[in-house]
Amino acid sequence: MQDTNISQNNFEQCLKCSLCTTVCPMMAANPHYPGPKQAGPDGERYRLKDPGFYDLTLKYCLNCKRCEVACPSGVRVGDIIQASRLKYGRLSRPLRDITLASTDFVGSLAVPFAPIVNGALSLPIVKIAMDAILKVDRHRTFPSYSRRKFTDIFEKDLPSQEGYKRYVSYFHGCYVNYNYPQLGVDFVTLMNACGYGVRLLDREKCCGVALISNGLGKQASENAAVNMASMRKALDGGSEAVLTSSSTCTFTMRDEYDHLLGIPNEDIRPHLMLAVKFIYDRIESGQISLAFKEMPGRLAYHTPCHMQKLGWTVYSTELLKMIPGLDLQILPQECCGISGTFGFKKENYPYSQKIGAKLFEAIRDSGAAAVITDCETCKWQIEMSSGYRVYNPITVLLNALDLEKTKMLNAE
Numbered sequence: 001m002q003d004t005n006i007s008q009n010n011f012e013q014c015l016k017c018s019l020c021t022t023v024c025p026m027m028a029a030n031p032h033y034p035g036p037k038q039a040g041p042d043g044e045r046y047r048l049k050d051p052g053f054y055d056l057t058l059k060y061c062l063n064c065k066r067c068e069v070a071c072p073s074g075v076r077v078g079d080i081i082q083a084s085r086l087k088y089g090r091l092s093r094p095l096r097d098i099t100l101a102s103t104d105f106v107g108s109l110a111v112p113f114a115p116i117v118n119g120a121l122s123l124p125i126v127k128i129a130m131d132a133i134l135k136v137d138r139h140r141t142f143p144s145y146s147r148r149k150f151t152d153i154f155e156k157d158l159p160s161q162e163g164y165k166r167y168v169s170y171f172h173g174c175y176v177n178y179n180y181p182q183l184g185v186d187f188v189t190l191m192n193a194c195g196y197g198v199r200l201l202d203r204e205k206c207c208g209v210a211l212i213s214n215g216l217g218k219q220a221s222e223n224a225a226v227n228m229a230s231m232r233k234a235l236d237g238g239s240e241a242v243l244t245s246s247s248t249c250t251f252t253m254r255d256e257y258d259h260l261l262g263i264p265n266e267d268i269r270p271h272l273m274l275a276v277k278f279i280y281d282r283i284e285s286g287q288i289s290l291a292f293k294e295m296p297g298r299l300a301y302h303t304p305c306h307m308q309k310l311g312w313t314v315y316s317t318e319l320l321k322m323i324p325g326l327d328l329q330i331l332p333q334e335c336c337g338i339s340g341t342f343g344f345k346k347e348n349y350p351y352s353q354k355i356g357a358k359l360f361e362a363i364r365d366s367g368a369a370a371v372i373t374d375c376e377t378c379k380w381q382i383e384m385s386s387g388y389r390v391y392n393p394i395t396v397l398l399n400a401l402d403l404e405k406t407k408m409l410n411a412e
């Protein structure tokens with residue numbers, strides 16, 4: 001990992017307008033958090049003079065990047081805070097943080113014993129023990145593990161991906177691989193209907209978002225290096241793009257690998273994107289056509305913070321608006337409060353719920369039957385705290401498709 005270059009994180013550009021402080025969800029919920037201006041550009045001036053000025057309350061930053069979206073001067077406020085945490089934060093991490101951040105390792109262990117693990121994690125006595133010993137809040141519901149990994153299903157159960165003229169590669173991420181392979185299956189089915197074969201990367205590691213937020217920069221950099229090398233190979237091998245189904249993985253790999261972890265990605269960035277962006281762009285250029293069935297009903301779309309930072313919400317919502325009969329409600333852009341592993345921790349859980357309260361209320365007021373979002377951790381938080389089911393746009397689009405007609409439209 002590089003020793004983060006301070007000028008690269010441009011704190012000198014701060015105009016001291018305080019606009020960022022008006023949008024920070026943590027500042028509004030937690031009186032102990034100094035807010036983006038003080039934790040970011042202001043604090044960096046002091047930390048540069050003396051690392052002793054590092055403030056432990058920086059651990060409360062959600063890395064939501066709302067401050068960066070609001071900043072009129074382009075200051076990378078969230079990056080400055082994350083870089084400081086990696087640089088000055090405690091060197092030894094508690095077992096809880098390492099466990100929560102090790103999604104690949106824990107997922108690989110849990111999948112073969114999924115029924116037992118899922119049953120145990122839902123037992124009140126186990127939740128109380130985890131709360132007392134590991135400091136994982138007892139109120140948190142864990143996403144259940146799948147009995148089979150997506151990679152296994154892809155190899156053994158899905159139709160052959162040979163014989164397509166056009167290919168994309170898929171970065172499935174930990175959630176699809178260990179918890180919800182159906183989303184990966186939906187992705188492959190959708191891309192096949194669009195006339196594209198799907199390949200998996202030679203090697204894929206967790207994108208590293210949880211490692212970064214838990215201060216495990218070295219491991220995050222190692223994962224980033226593996227992912228970038230695999231994607232380079234896939235693109236050199238003829239894949240048109242590397243597609244994803246998680247806004248947070250996508251944001252991390254596109255926008256945090258280079259200047260936060262020091263892993264170059266400029267050659268990959270233009271070809272690494274969410275599937276919704278790829279499909280939308282190719283509909284616009286006449287390379288993909290979708291045929292939909294009528295899908296009457298109301299669904300509500302939630303914009304994940306990292307989707308807002310990417311500026312890509314429009315791709316999901318414009319595709320969903322193509323579905324005839326669907327009454328799509330766009331929810332106000334409120335943070336759900338979970339921020340990956342943050343909301344699992346006992347000391348953070350109350351803030352996590354307080355931050356998400358406005359969003360949960362908006363969902364209840366929307367009159368929607370279910371929610372759509374591009375981020376799996378937003379899904380966990382919304383399902384647990386509002387009781388509504390949450391779907392990825394890929395699944396909704398696939399369910400609304402006239403599959404045979406779409407295949408015919410995209411046949412070469």
Ligand code: SF4
Pocket residue numbers: 023024025026027035036039060061062063064065066067068077078081
């Ligand atoms: S990244 Fe989010 S939580 Fe952190 S300072 Fe910025 S707005 Fe606040």
Ligand code: SF4
Pocket residue numbers: 013014015016017018019020021036037041070071072073074075077
């Ligand atoms: S919004 Fe940007 S320019 Fe204004 S105080 Fe915050 S970091 Fe500085």
